Amino acid sequence: MDFGVIAFSNTHSAMRTERYLREKFPIQMMPTLRNIAVTCGISVRFRPRDAEGVAAAMRELNLPREDYQIYGVEYDGRIVDLK
Amino acid sequence: MSIQIDARGQNCPIPVVKAKQAIDAGEREILVVVDNNTAVENLQRLADSHDFRTTVESDGGSIYRVSFVKAEGVELSARELGAAEPAAPNSDWTVLVGADMMGRGDPELGRSLIKMYFYTLAQGGELPASIVFLNAGVKLPTLDDQIAEHLRALAARGVEILVCGTCLNFYSLTDRLQVGTVSNMYDISQRMQRVGKVISL
Numbered sequence A: 001m002d003f004g005v006i007a008f009s010n011t012h013s014a015m016r017t018e019r020y021l022r023e024k025f026p027i028q029m030m031p032t033l034r035n036i037a038v039t040c041g042i043s044v045r046f047r048p049r050d051a052e053g054v055a056a057a058m059r060e061l062n063l064p065r066e067d068y069q070i071y072g073v074e075y076d077g078r079i080v081d082l083k
Numbered sequence B: 001m002s003i004q005i006d007a008r009g010q011n012c013p014i015p016v017v018k019a020k021q022a023i024d025a026g027e028r029e030i031l032v033v034v035d036n037n038t039a040v041e042n043l044q045r046l047a048d049s050h051d052f053r054t055t056v057e058s059d060g061g062s063i064y065r066v067s068f069v070k071a072e073g074v075e076l077s078a079r080e081l082g083a084a085e086p087a088a089p090n091s092d093w094t095v096l097v098g099a100d101m102m103g104r105g106d107p108e109l110g111r112s113l114i115k116m117y118f119y120t121l122a123q124g125g126e127l128p129a130s131i132v133f134l135n136a137g138v139k140l141p142t143l144d145d146q147i148a149e150h151l152r153a154l155a156a157r158g159v160e161i162l163v164c165g166t167c168l169n170f171y172s173l174t175d176r177l178q179v180g181t182v183s184n185m186y187d188i189s190q191r192m193q194r195v196g197k198v199i200s201l
Helices: A011-021 A048-061 B013-024 B037-049 B107-123 B135-143 B145-156 B165-170 B185-193
Strands: A003-008 A028-031 A042-046 A068-073 A079-081 B003-006 B029-034 B052-058 B064-070 B093-097 B130-133 B160-164 B181-183 B197-200
Touching: A003 A011, A003 A048, A011 A042, A011 A048, A011 B107, A028 B107, A028 B145, A042 A048, A042 B107, A048 A068, B003 B013, B013 B029, B013 B037, B013 B185, B029 B037, B037 B052, B037 B064, B037 B181, B037 B185, B093 B185, B107 B145, B130 B135, B130 B185, B135 B145, B135 B160, B135 B165, B145 B160, B160 B165, B160 B185, B165 B181
Parallel strands: B003 B029, B093 B130, B093 B197, B130 B160, B160 B181
Antiparallel strands: A003 A042, A003 A068, A028 A042, A068 A079, B029 B064, B052 B064
């Protein structure tokens, strides 16, 4: 995996996630990749090594589960669903 | 004959303003005495852009004597002399960042948007010649780690990053600059004038 991304169904969930995760992980805000089919244009990028921690933190944050989706982006650009 | 300017104890733009006045008055040899390294760098850039050579003497403490001598045979520009001025390939535009957010409205949304802007810019193939930060925009290359990282990548590809020294001073952020060159209004206005397009955020 090159990097991980969290995509969102709405902007407020994206910004709540940023506030929560930025204290814990070196995340970056990035535009949602064109081949990810979600409505919100903001995604959160994280390092592969933080994948488990980010997933756990997202469960703690307790957003509605349909509000976000976690993906991994491979070096060849393929996007895999991390659940 | 050379003219001497004692600019010790004078903040950011003043030593440059006085040297510029002397240049505009037609002086060909100018000695400026200053007491901080930022002023030395600003004076050197002023000299480069007006075809002056500089030599700097330090007393070993904080006093610097910067001598300007008009380059004879003037056609040699600073760039031809190999004196810095990184050139991004084929770029004829500058990005002017006058705020710490993008657009007007919600500040938190605006800060997310501007992070994404620099993410996108750093990923892209077309680069500006320079990026200028002023007013609250100086919070980005100082306090925002994500944007500082993108700016380092852009600088490594030849984009000049200029940060307003007056503004850093105003916000007490001078010591926290992570990337870029402390700059003044002469440099900033020159960068904007000599490109075909300025994108103002």
